Amino acid sequence: MTEPDSRPDSERPDGADAPSDDSSGEFARQFAAAAEKSGLGALARDEKLSGGDLLRAVGGVRGVLEALLPGLVFLVAYAMLTSVAGWQTQAALVPALAASVGLAVVFTAVRIATKGQPTQAIAGLIGVIASAALSLWSGDARDNYVLGFFTNAAYALALLVSMLVRWPAIGVIVGFLMGDGTAWRADRRKMRVAQFLTLVWIGLFAARLLVQVPLYFVDNVAALGVSRLLMGVPLYALVLVFTWLVVRAVYPSSARSAE
Numbered sequence: 001m002t003e004p005d006s007r008p009d010s011e012r013p014d015g016a017d018a019p020s021d022d023s024s025g026e027f028a029r030q031f032a033a034a035a036e037k038s039g040l041g042a043l044a045r046d047e048k049l050s051g052g053d054l055l056r057a058v059g060g061v062r063g064v065l066e067a068l069l070p071g072l073v074f075l076v077a078y079a080m081l082t083s084v085a086g087w088q089t090q091a092a093l094v095p096a097l098a099a100s101v102g103l104a105v106v107f108t109a110v111r112i113a114t115k116g117q118p119t120q121a122i123a124g125l126i127g128v129i130a131s132a133a134l135s136l137w138s139g140d141a142r143d144n145y146v147l148g149f150f151t152n153a154a155y156a157l158a159l160l161v162s163m164l165v166r167w168p169a170i171g172v173i174v175g176f177l178m179g180d181g182t183a184w185r186a187d188r189r190k191m192r193v194a195q196f197l198t199l200v201w202i203g204l205f206a207a208r209l210l211v212q213v214p215l216y217f218v219d220n221v222a223a224l225g226v227s228r229l230l231m232g233v234p235l236y237a238l239v240l241v242f243t244w245l246v247v248r249a250v251y252p253s254s255a256r257s258a259e
Helices: 022-037 039-043 051-057 060-084 089-113 119-138 141-164 169-177 188-217 221-230 233-250 253-258
Strands: none
Touching (some): 051 060, 051 233, 060 089, 060 233, 089 119, 119 141, 141 188, 169 188, 188 221, 188 233
């Protein structure tokens, strides 16, 4: 157990307890920086929420296109080739996947060429390529969505573990963003809210699985693709807005100004 910091609260960074050593302090700074770059970080301190604020929080126009278009292009191309052109499913799979991967490559190249932040595009490209490779290996179009199941399950499990150990992840993120450090854990109301919001985000990932996994097993590629698109950025944005509203209620502007 570390000794409490003897400095007055006004001299402590972000209102949090002083780190016991340089490594823990560096971890706190890195975590705060990562939280700042998150979607919630883009909204946390806004007094009013506008459409532009929300759009920036989900990655901007380019970020939304990078997230939605590769999947949409695959779905439309596959549906047109199988339903309209009458191609066999395995024959339609290659050009549909090629179009999706090709678009993701273009997005990544544009990010790099314009000296933007390519991290999101590169992560998306890796996901698209890995999903396409799995689908090509199995010869089944629905396997293009399998990796998303594991990703959502991993997020949900990680958030659940954070709740069980009483360090709810959303509370940790909000605490650093709002200059509260880890002091919120001693506030019963903030702790309950942190647990609740973390549960809401678990619900987001669980809902995707509850809707999409049954569609996978009944081999409904069209419905699976549509649900993947609708429960991606749109649902993420909805949960972001809800989280922002709750955080604003717990951390009113007057309290933040006092900090």
